[in-house]
Every structure is written in C-alpha cells, then in structure tokens.
Amino acid sequence: MSFNAFLFQALNGLSAASGLFFVAAGLSLIFGVTRIVNIAHGSLYMIGTYIAYSIATKVGGAFGFWGGIVITALLVGLIGAAIEIVLLRRIYRAPELFQLLATFALVLVINDATLWIWGPEDLLGPRAPGLTGSIEVLGRRLPTYDIFLIFVGPFVLWMLHLALAKTRFGRLMRAATQDREMVGALGVNQAMLFTGVFALGALLAGLGGALQIAREPATLATDLIVIGDAFVVVVVGGMGSISGAYLAAVIIAEVKALCIGLGIVNFGGFTVNFSKLTLVAEFLVMAAVLIARPYGLLGREQVAVRSVAEPEEPLRPSTPATKIAGLILLVVLVCLPLIAKNSPYTLVLGIDVLIAVLFATSLHFIMGPGGMHSFGHAAYFGLGAYGAALLVKWFAAPMGLALAAAPMLALVGALLFGWFAVRLSGVYLAMLTLAFAQIVWAAVFQWETLTGGSNGVLGVWPSAPFDTRTPFYFLTLALAAFGVLLLRKFLFAPFGYAMRAGRDSPLRAEAIGLDVKRVHWLAFAIAGAVCGIAGGLFAFAKGSISPETIGVSRSIDGLVMVLLGGIQTLTGPIVGASVYAVLQDYMMRSTEYWRALLGGIILLLVLAFPSGIVGGFVKLISRRKTTSKAAS
C-alpha cells in the first residue's frame, strides 16, 4: 500500500466515522441521563433510512432529499419522544436493566412494522442532489458526498457541544448525568428532561439514518447491524462522552479502512487477508481499550446511581412450600414422556426449553446475585457446544467424553475472559463480555479448517442409548436439574453470600477480608462452566452447531429470559426461559408477523410485571401477607 493510498483510505474512514458517530452520540446521551440501554436505537436509525427514502422519492428533487433529511430527523425524534412517554416512563422504577427488555421488544415490533409498511425489498435512495459526483484527491476520486459527510460529523459534534455547554437544557442534561436524583430534588421536571433527551437521541439516530440513503439501501437488517456498531463506539469512547464517541468512531472506522486497504499481505510464506479482519476489528479495538482504560477513552468512572428501584429483598433459602412445588414440577417433568405420549413434539420442545433454562439460570447466577451483567453469555454456550462437537468431529469421541469436555472448555474460556471482565463493573463489564463473545464468534467463524466456518460442524448426534428422543430428554432433564441445583447450592453456601456481599457493598466486603474480585471471578467461571453443559447438550440435540447459534442474538435471548422471569428471584430465570421459549415456538407457528406479536406480548408483560413474572408474583404474595396481617 503506497502512502497516498494509505492517506486516501484514511479519508474514507473519516466519512464512515460520521455515520457511526450520529447513532452512537444519541445512544450515549440516552444512557448517560436515563441509564437505559436502548437496544432499539438501531431500529430508530433504520426507520430514519426508510422515512428519508420515502420523502426523497415521493417529493423528489433537492427539497425531497435535503429537506427530507431534516424532516426525517424531526419525525424520528417525535417517535422517540412517544416511546419514552408511552412506554419507558412507566418502568423507570423497575430493577436496573429491565428497560432493556422493553427496548428489545420494540426492536421486534419496529422491524415487523417496517416490513409491513415498506415491503421486503431493499430500497436504494437517490444520490444527493448537488453532490452526485466526485473530485480528484491524491490521484483518486473521492465522492463529494463523502466530503460532505467528513465535515458534517464534526459540525454536529460542535453543535452538541455548544448545546450541552451553553443552553439550560444542556446544563440540566449534564447535571442529570452526574446525579439525576439531585436534579430532581432541585425542582427540575425530570419527566420532561428524560423525554427531551430520548427525543434528542432518537433525532440523532434518525439523522444518521437519513444521511446514509445516498450511500446505501434501506434494508430490514440495518437495525441489528447498527446497534452493534453503536454500542462499541459508545463504550470505546466512554459512556456519556460525546467527544469520546466521535474519537472512537474515527478510530474504529480508520482501523477498518486500514484493514481493507492492506488487503492481502505476505509475511514470509504465510498470507493474511486483512480484509477478513473487518469482521471483528471493532471488537478487538473495544477489548483492547477496555482492558487498558476501563472507562473508555474519554469516559469517567461511572458515578454510582442511587437506584430508583425498590431495594432488593435478600435471597432466602426456599420454604418447604417452594421445595414441594419444585419436587412436583420435577416429577411432572420426569413423567412428561408418559403424559405426552400422543404428542411427541412436546419432548422436542421440552429439550429446547430445558437447555434454555440451564442457559438462563447460569446467566442469572452472575447477573442477579453476582451483579455482573454479562452481554456475552453466548460465548460459553458456544465454547461448550463447539468443545463437544469438535471432539466428535476430529477424534470421534464418544458422547460421554464430549459432553464432559463441554463445560471444561467453557470453564477455561470463562476463567480467561472473566479475569479481565471482573476488573470492570456496570455497563463496561457488560460490553467487555460482549467483545469477548464476538471474538469467540469470529474465531469460530473464520477458522474454517478447524470449525467448518460459517457452515459449522455437522453430524454431532448422540450415541446409544441416547439416540432416541425419550432417553435424550431424560439426559437433558437430569443435567439441567443438576446444573440448576448446583448453582443454587453455591448461592446458599458461604461462597454465594460472599458473592452477594461483593455485589452490594464491595468496600465493606473487602474490609471483612473477602477478596471480591476473586469471588466474582470464580462465580463467572462457574456460570460459564454450567452454561457450557447447555451448549454441549444443544449440539447433540440439533446434530450440528454453527456460528450463528452462538452470536449476539443468543446472548440477548439470555438477557431477555432472565429479565422476563425477574432478575431478583431465583426461580425467575427458569420461568422466564420456559415462557420465552414456548411463546416463541408458538408464535413462529401461528402468524406471519410473529416477531411483532412476540414483541407485543413482551411489552404487555413488561408493563404488567415491572419486576419480571416471578418478581410480580412474589410481590403479590408478600403484599397479601402484610394486608392479612394488618387485618387480623
């Protein structure tokens, strides 16, 4: 690569950075003030591309395009405000992270709504009127629209900076980022402030989407692609820092452009295709940044938020009633093959549900009692699944050995990644786990000769006597029950108490001699190993495993299951996983727009049970107890 080519690729990187910056800035603002991890931010961006396309093609001309961009940004801002007022405002008092569940449901609903309104085809917008051509730079042709983008990013950054520094609204936003309770106590209308911030964030996402229509088509896959990139940018830059977001966007875009520019490079004998690295480049950057600077490039240590949620009840060992209920459930599950004799599909679904339960419970172990919100739990599921599958593929290992290896490999992975992750906290920890999960995913995806690449490993079937449905169901049930009970055992052992002490008050826990980091690290490893069992079972249940099965969406599914059931209860993940898996299976069969319906139901559940299904139940019972006591 010549020096000019290098410089020119840097320019390409700058124009790509502007697009990343808009959506990341909005996400960062929203998180900073409201502490909401807005998974639907990519969906707002996607709506932006579609609305701008419609205006640009229906109205046409320069006004349709340029005016359309402004109108789109405002419209998406309004949609954002509506989302905040109608939905999110009702659940601010829910436990931390619960709002994520609501925004996840929005992703499903918005995607199906977009499909319904705009149809399935990709929609490529017109070129920007006035900026259709290119000019010669460094002996190469650079599109004039790219030059426009290179400048518009820093311009918006500057505007935001002014707004935050000079206006009253901006000052309130900064104050709320620092200490939102104090802002409320000083008489600021918090509801207005939150709505305003959410609208502003949505507006930026809409603007980012609208600006892209001259470069890329509006497609239904945009939402998830964008949200992944945006999270990375926000975290690398430092949550809540707008300049950091721009800096991070530039770094990531430049690294990618550089990888593409390098192309194939020979290192004395062996060749590396750097363009393939773009698959994971941003996550490598994120992992490196978070390890070196735990709060991102320009971020500051997160101020402890005084939780607005009701304080969590301490965990108590199960009452005799709960024990009996659990026993009855186990007996029913053992008898399921008999009960469902006439509908063998029940067992097929049952196996999937049990695997989901094990997956969700292991995630809950570190999320709930551990207080470590892992966004990358799929990594350990994947390590388990691939550990088992690769042993079968390469060494024709018997199933028993392969299943035993699954938690081992997951354990090793969790020990390695956990060591780094427990050094962080809150959303930074979450994002570092996500980065590790993506690195595992990319390694599996790219290492074609070992893992079969994107097609995965095929032919991983259970051996006799588990090669028919009922015995395999029993095996799954036994391992799932073992895993769940094991995790429970840990929670009520001194280890579990130490873990919770470390979560609730790290300083005091240290003071009484607990090594909090070490306890959390071990907890992370235990959860990973148990999750590996689920992965191993999954590979054998399906007969194959491929990278898609262990991607981000599985991690998100895990979060959804835990939150749906109720993060503050021990039975929560079990109920959440069962309800989610059964619902999804049923919805997929019953309607074409199943995602919208699934999203709608989750929204209803979110509004009805702001502390999860089991959480809602528990509250109900305890309230009834207090009222009956008061009456007597």
Place this chain on the structure above:
Amino acid sequence: MMTARSLHSLAIAGAFAGALTLSFGHAARAQDTIKIGELNSYKTQTAFLDPYKKGWELAIEQINAKGGVLGKKLEVISRDDGSTPGDAVRVADELVTREGVNIIAGTFLSHIGLAVTEFAGKKKVFFLAAEPLTDKITWQNGNKYTFRLRATTYMQVAMLMPAAVAAKKKRWALVYPNFEYGQAAVATFKEMLKAQQPDVEFVTEQAPPLGKVDAGAVVQAIDDAKPDAIFNVLFGADFSKLVREGTTRGVFKDRTVVSLLSGEPEYLDPVKEEAPVGWIVTGYPWDKIKTPEYLAFLTAYQKKYNDYPRLGSIVGYVTMTSLAAGIAKAGSTDTDKLIAAFEGLKLDSPFGPFMYRASDHQATMGAYVGKISLEGGKGTMADFKYVDGATVLPSDAEVKKLRPATE
C-alpha cells in the same frame, strides 16, 4: 369479589395453562390431503422469500385445481425457521412429529440448509432443499434423503467461466462476502480460471462481512491493486453499495466485471437506473424470456399477484411442482419410493425441462447468463442465453468421489 390482584394471578395461571396446552393436544386429522412441510427464513430473507412464497402458492393452486396428486390435494404447512440452524431443526422436527409430514422442503441460507440436510439424513425424512447454494448439500455432506433444486455455487461459477476466460484478462481482483458461499465461489473461480489460463494473477481479495461492506474503502482498495478485471460475489444490500460507490469513483470503468447472481431481479432492481451496464452475470431476465412454458407461468403469476416474478418465484414454483411430479411418479408418499422416483426424475419448468440427477441428487435446472444492460431506466440482461445445469456439472463418477461413502 374479583379484585385486581386475583385478576392478576388468574391471568398468570391462565398464561401457564395456555403455554402447557399449546404443546399438547393435537388431534390427528384425517389424511385426505398430502401434507408437505415447508420451512424458510421468511423474516430475514424477505426480498427473496416473499416472491418465493408467492411462487409456491401459485404452484399449489394450479396443482390442486387439476385435482391434486394421486387423487389427493396437496397441503403445504409452512413455517418460519427462525433464521438459525437450531430453530430450523426444531421446526423441522415439529413438522415431522407434530404435523406428521414425511416430506420437507425449503431453506435459504447454506448453514441452515446443511443443518436440515443433516436432520433429514438422521431422521430418514425426505428433504428437498430449495434455495441454499452450498455445494456441500449434495456433495461432501450429501445423503440419501436430500435433494436440491437450485443451481449450486459451483454451477453458477462454471456458467460464468467461458466469459471470464474469453475476456483474456491477466490481473483479477476478487470481492466476496466473508462466509462459505463467497469463499467457495472464489475458490472455485480461482481453480477453474487457473486451469484454463495458467498465467492469471489474482491481485487482491476483499472479503467484507456479509451485509456490512465498507463500500468506499473496498472499491478503493480494488482500484489501487490495478486489476484488469473484477470477480464479484457480493449480493443484496452489499451489491447496491458496491455498485454506487464503484460507479462514483470510476472503479469499474474500462474493466471487465464478472458477477454472480447480479442479474436476478432481487438484486438488480434496487439499483434501478444505476445498474452496472456490461457486467457479465448469472440471473433471470424475467421480461425477456419468450418460451411458451415460461410465458404460461408469467401470465398466471401476473394475473394472480399483479406483480412480476422474481427468481424466488421460480424457485418456489418449481419446488412444489417437483414434489408433485415426484409423488406422482412414485405413486405414493412412502419415503423410499419417493427417493427412488426423484432419482432421475425429469420434469418441465418455466426455464425448460430438467432432471434430478441420481448420482448426487442435484437438479440440473440452469440459469441465464448475459450482460447487464439498461432499458427504460431499469436494469435488465442483454445477449443472454440459458445455460443448462447439466452442461456445467461434474460427471457422475467425479461426484461419487465427493459424496460420503456410507450410503
């Protein structure tokens, strides 16, 4: 009195009871129809699969209007496969165990197609893979129970090879999506071209992640490598981005471009008047084919949907007509008889007659090869011809070596 609270708990109890009954209680229906299970990634591959569904619905309507097959009507039970292999296997299992089908068809993405292929082999269920292109479904991972309709990656590349060789270019740049389809297409392309033109040089390889091409940087890197010709495997949104950026930056000027699938309306139509004229592509010029069997299909399709067919429509249509023909030939829906009937099954399609080879279970339905041209502000294909799949497939003896020995 009913309090709000007891309403709450009632609702919960109801939800659980509902969840339980959902999975039970499925009475067997009378077998007055032949049931076919169909599964596909309807939610994520909408641009292709929406027309695909219309295609097979038309086929079923036509078949049943003529009285069905073996005196019974065909009934398709269609499912979303969740777009992941794990869900797809469960859905396939549901179709078999709950709906009682013994014939399944569909799938789009290669890894999902392969997972279902594996399932079909294990559970001894007949499977007609409609769209997935990976060679492995019929070769390395092929099995007795699986057939495939669509012309494979290997076939698509082989169809373009004569034009690539005739271009007589020495320096080639390759750009492909970074997953098995792209990797396999490029590997086949390199191998074939090298065999026919030993002095060929591959000056750069760009492998952006699927759906996430950084088009500006990628076309620039291609331009900087100074190739004489470009082989492109990108499709969908990646293709649109590549075309727009490459045109603005003048990267395609005076260069031969050979491109897989780009002549299919699914991918060509979104770029509208910016269709890259002169690219040599495989595809489907829907408004220019004039054979009577095609026109009959076209008229029926346009009449029913008031829209033009895409390639997906053809694939969907022929999937179901294939199954009908196979069942008719077998005289039964018995799995082994159906497999025997499909081996060497000859039938007509809108693209003309083709057959399912006995050796590797691959259909010989071909594709159109031509150059992209611009007519009335829309991309289409010119100088095209139909390439019969049978002419580009390796011989029976060769594929026997590729397929697993245990059959």
